[in-house]
Amino acid sequence: MTALARSIGIRLGQAIGLLLAVVIVVFLLIQLAPGDAALYLAGEQGVGDAEFLAEIRADYGLDRPMLVQLGTYIGNVAQFDLGQSTYFSEPVLGLILDRLVATVLLAGAALLFSVTIGVALGVFTARRPESPASHGVTVLSLVGFATPVFWLALMFIVVFAAKWGILPVGGIEDVRYEGGWFGETIDTLQHLVLPAISLGIIYLAIYSRLARASMLEVLESDYIRTARAKGAHERVVVYKHALRNGIIPVVTAAGLQIGNLLSGALLVEFVFAWPGIGRLMITSIFRRDSPMVVGIVIFSAAMVIIANLLTDLVYRLIDPRIRVGGSR
Amino acid sequence: MTDLGIAIDSSTETGGRGAFRMFLRNKAAVAGLVVFTFIVLVTIFGPGIYGQEAHKMAAGPFLGPGDDAGPLLGTDYLGRDILAGVITGGRTTLFVAAVAGTMAMGLGLVVGSLAGYFGGWIDALLMRFTEIFQAMPSLLFSLVLIYLMGPGTWKETLAIGLTLWALPARLTRAEFLRLREMEFVKASRAIGSSDRRIMTRTILPNAMPPLLVAATLLVVIAVLFHAGLAFLGMVDINTVSWGSIMGKNRNYTLTAWWTVAFPGIAIVITGLSIALIGDGLQDAFNPKLRGR
Numbered sequence: 089m090t091a092l093a094r095s096i097g098i099r100l101g102q103a104i105g106l107l108l109a110v111v112i113v114v115f116l117l118i119q120l121a122p123g124d125a126a127l128y129l130a131g132e133q134g135v136g137d138a139e140f141l142a143e144i145r146a147d148y149g150l151d152r153p154m155l156v157q158l159g160t161y162i163g164n165v166a167q168f169d170l171g172q173s174t175y176f177s178e179p180v181l182g183l184i185l186d187r188l189v190a191t192v193l194l195a196g197a198a199l200l201f202s203v204t205i206g207v208a209l210g211v212f213t214a215r216r217p218e219s220p221a222s223h224g225v226t227v228l229s230l231v232g233f234a235t236p237v238f239w240l241a242l243m244f245i246v247v248f249a250a251k252w253g254i255l256p257v258g259g260i261e262d263v264r265y266e267g268g269w270f271g272e273t274i275d276t277l278q279h280l281v282l283p284a285i286s287l288g289i290i291y292l293a294i295y296s297r298l299a300r301a302s303m304l305e306v307l308e309s310d311y312i313r314t315a316r317a318k319g320a321h322e323r324v325v326v327y328k329h330a331l332r333n334g335i336i337p338v339v340t341a342a343g344l345q346i347g348n349l350l351s352g353a354l355l356v357e358f359v360f361a362w363p364g365i366g367r368l369m370i371t372s373i374f375r376r377d378s379p380m381v382v383g384i385v386i387f388s389a390a391m392v393i394i395a396n397l398l399t400d401l402v403y404r405l406i407d408p409r410i411r412v413g414g415s416r
Numbered sequence: 417m418t419d420l421g422i423a424i425d426s427s428t429e430t431g432g433r434g435a436f437r438m439f440l441r442n443k444a445a446v447a448g449l450v451v452f453t454f455i456v457l458v459t460i461f462g463p464g465i466y467g468q469e470a471h472k473m474a475a476g477p478f479l480g481p482g483d484d485a486g487p488l489l490g491t492d493y494l495g496r497d498i499l500a501g502v503i504t505g506g507r508t509t510l511f512v513a514a515v516a517g518t519m520a521m522g523l524g525l526v527v528g529s530l531a532g533y534f535g536g537w538i539d540a541l542l543m544r545f546t547e548i549f550q551a552m553p554s555l556l557f558s559l560v561l562i563y564l565m566g567p568g569t570w571k572e573t574l575a576i577g578l579t580l581w582a583l584p585a586r587l588t589r590a591e592f593l594r595l596r597e598m599e600f601v602k603a604s605r606a607i608g609s610s611d612r613r614i615m616t617r618t619i620l621p622n623a624m625p626p627l628l629v630a631a632t633l634l635v636v637i638a639v640l641f642h643a644g645l646a647f648l649g650m651v652d653i654n655t656v657s658w659g660s661i662m663g664k665n666r667n668y669t670l671t672a673w674w675t676v677a678f679p680g681i682a683i684v685i686t687g688l689s690i691a692l693i694g695d696g697l698q699d700a701f702n703p704k705l706r707g708r
Contacts, residue, residue, distance in 0.1 A: 109548045117564060230695065234636055234687025236643050239662065239680035246673045351555030355644055359666070369556060370648060373563050385560050389551040 092404070099400055103393045110389040111165050114382055115158055170383035175375045180383035184365055191364035195346075195353045197284035202291035203342055207335060209292075210299020211326065214307060214334075225296050232293020238355040241286040245359070248282060256282075258361040283360045287352050291345065295338050303334040336406060343399025347392045435625070438700035445696020452689040455682075459506035466503050471496065471656055481674045498675055501661045502682050508657040509646075509683070512573045513638035519577030520638070521584050521631050528588025533596055533615050543589070546582045554579045555644060562650050572651050576641050580634060587630050591623035598622075625701035632694030636687045643683050658683050 130141055145151040149160060164171070170180035213222040249256065256279050306312065307330050315325045354366030361367070365384055372380035439445055463469075481498075531542040549557070561575035595601060596619065604618045645651055646659025653660070658679040665675035 106544075106547055106551055109544065110551050113548050114552075114560070117560070230691050231684065231688055234640075234691050235684050236640050236647075236659075236680060238644060238647050239676070239683065242662070242666070242669050242676050243673075243680070246669060246677075347550065347553040350553040354553075354555055355647070358648060369559065373559060373650070381560060381563055385552055385556050388553050388556055392551050392553060 096401070099397060103397050107386075107390055107393055108162065110393075111162055111386055112158065114385055115161055118378070118382065119154060165386065170386065171379035173372075173377055173380045173383075175372070175377040175380065180379050181387070183368065183380065184384060184387050187363055187365050187368050190362060191350075191353055191357070191366065193280065194283055194287065194356065194362055194364060195349050197280055198288035198291065198353070199342060199349060201284055201288035202295050203338060205288075206292045206295030207299045207331075207338055209296040210301075210303055210338075211331065211334070213296075213300045214303035215326065217304060222300070225300055229293040229297035232290050235290060236355075237287060237290050237352045238359050240289065241283065241356050241359040244282050244286050258359075283356050283362055286359075287349070287356045290352065291342075291349070294345075295341065298341055299334065299338050302337045303330060306330045306334040309333075332406065336403070339399065339402055339406065343396055343402075346395035346399075347388075350388050350391065435697075435700040439696050442696040442699055444692050445699075448689040448692025448696065451685065452693060455506060455686050455689065456510065458503060459510055462503040463500070463507075466500060469500060469504075471654075481678075498661070498678055501656055502658070502678050505656050505658040505661055505679060506682065506686070508569065508655050509639055509642055509659065510686070512569065512576065512642045512657075513635050516573045516576035516580065516638045516642070517631065517635040519573070520580035520634055521627075523577070523581035524584025524586075525588050525627070527581070528585040528590075529592050529615055529620070531585070532589035532592025533611070533619065535593070539589070542585075546585050549579070549582045555641070558641065558645065559648075559650060562645065567650060567652050569652055569655060572642070572645055576638055576645075580637060580641070584627065584630055584634060588623065588627060591626060592619055595619045595622055625697070629694050629698045629701070632690050632697065636690050636694075639683060639687055639690070 127141070130144055142151075149157060152160075168181055170184075172178065173180050173183055176183055209221075209225055213219065213225045216222055245258075258279075307326070312325060312330055315329045316322075320329070350366070353364065354369060356362065357364045357366040358370055365388070369381065369384045372384065527542050527546065531539040531546075558572075558575040558579040561578060562572055565571040565575065592615075601614060601618055604614050609618070642651075642657065643659035643662075646657045647663040647666070649660075649663050651657070651660060661679045662676045665672065669676050
């Protein structure tokens with residue numbers, strides 16, 4: 089086995105262990121929470137006598153020891169069974185997967201927007217550290233850090249959708265639209281613009297500053313001076329030599345921010361009536377659909393863990409030092 | 417005083433006072449401090465001076481800002497005064513953010529210092545534990561906590577505090593890892609100081625600068641967090657806060673933009689002022705920038 093394969097294997101094992109720990113913590117939290125699940129279920133049926141309660145406990149396995157219940161739950165999750173939604177009476181995982189595309193589309197578009205524009209801004213301003221644009225990036229990043237994403241989304245709706253009427257105010261598609269797949273794709277993209285930008289602009293603020301700081305540092309390093317000294321074209325120096333190192337902190341941050349991106353997506357989905365997992369989470373809380381709520385948290389944790397794993401792999405591709413060393 | 421005390425004192429002499437002077441020279445940071453102080457004073461004394469209660473009808477519904485018939489910043493769909501809401505709403509937001517931020521900082525400090533100082537299996541165990549909380553998207557996790565505990569100002573404070581401690585924990589650990597190998601810590605150990613004493617009296621004061629900066633960032637995050645939860649309606653519905661005003665008026669955004677715009681601006685200004693203070697502290701504690 090090569091060093092690379094072994095280190096990936098170790099990371100994979102850690103990821104699975106972490107997910108298992110998340111499942112256990114969430115399970116214990118629910119056990120610790122006040123309230124009796126059997127009483128709640130009985131209340132839904134409108135029956136409350138002791139016999140019926142005992143029956144429910146036996147049906148749902150609530151009369152078994154906690155460790156047995158935990159074991160059963162972990163076993164189910166391992167078989168991709170997150171239980172049944174009490175509201176939809178359908179498997180939780182299927183309901184989540186139905187909405188996964190919308191959330192991935194939103195979060196992915198926001199990520200793409202913030203990283204590409206952020207890095208471009210960072211490179212541009214790092215080459216002109218004292219320019220107004222450079223100071224602008226610093227100010228923008230502080231304001232962006234302090235801005236609630238849902239407020240920005242609402243303000244975008246007010247300006248772009250209500251006042252100018254150039255973009256749709258919410259939803260993922262125009263249900264009245266009839267036409268080919270091309271027209272539908274354009275329609276969905278139009279719906280995507282405002283949600284993705286309101287979510288992405290917050291991260292744009294962070295990444296542009298990060299890229300600027302990192303590029304400033306890299307551009308002053310010895311190997312860049314060497315590259316310039318040997319007569320390499322400035323464009324080659326910046327985009328080939330410097331960018332490759334300068335982008336590493338941005339990739340790190342973007343990978344670590346995936347969880348926060350999902351949190352932000354939840355608020356944006358709520359504002360724009362975007363049919364994703366975040367909206368499902370909020371409606372499930374109001375419906376008191378516990379299996380759904382728990383399932384979404386575990387599923388999102390799995391998404392974060394997978395994203396971190398992928399970041400680790402991307403790292404190894406960008407940075408040869410990490411590839412050889414096998415560790416950070 | 418022991419010789420340890422002197423070591424700390426001398427570091428605060430050059431560190432603390434110099435940093436304070438650096439901070440005062442940073443115009444943006446001072447502006448942040450002034451604005452933040454103003455906001456705190458407004459939330460404490462403002463409602464009493466302004467007189468109008470935030471949850472009571474003040475005039476007709478949907479009066480725009482500047483409308484002669486209504487208050488300065490207009491009214492919402494029930495004719496409630498938006499300015500009164502903005503003045504009063506800061507109380508809950510700042511209270512929750514301050515308490516939740518302190519809670520997260522305290523928890524992070526304990527976990528991070530134990531992990532960083534002792535290392536080995538304690539470090540491995542505590543850090544795996546921290547990773548669990550980092551894997552769950554923070555807003556979703558705090559929503560689950562509120563879902564399980566029910567709404568209420570203290571419960572939501574707890575939910576936010578329990579969500580945000582991983583960040584300061586990692587930072588504290590990194591600082592303790594770095595500092596525990598320093599000469600002055602070895603010296604302290606050599607004269608027989610207890611672990612507790614080394615952690616609290618020797619390492620902690622020297623780890624404070626980055627942690628203080630992190631604390632300001634944490635408070636900004638807590639402000640945004642609380643606003644988000646209140647916006648979603650996951651808090652005590654009888655409490656007026658910036659987020660809850662926006663949440664309640666969300667469906668009227670298109671007809672009455674001011675009901676949502678002004679509470680949001682209040683959040684941005686508050687967050688920005690705290691962030692500027694943090695930025696100033698960061699520069700002030702950075703010895704490389706001193707003397708410029």
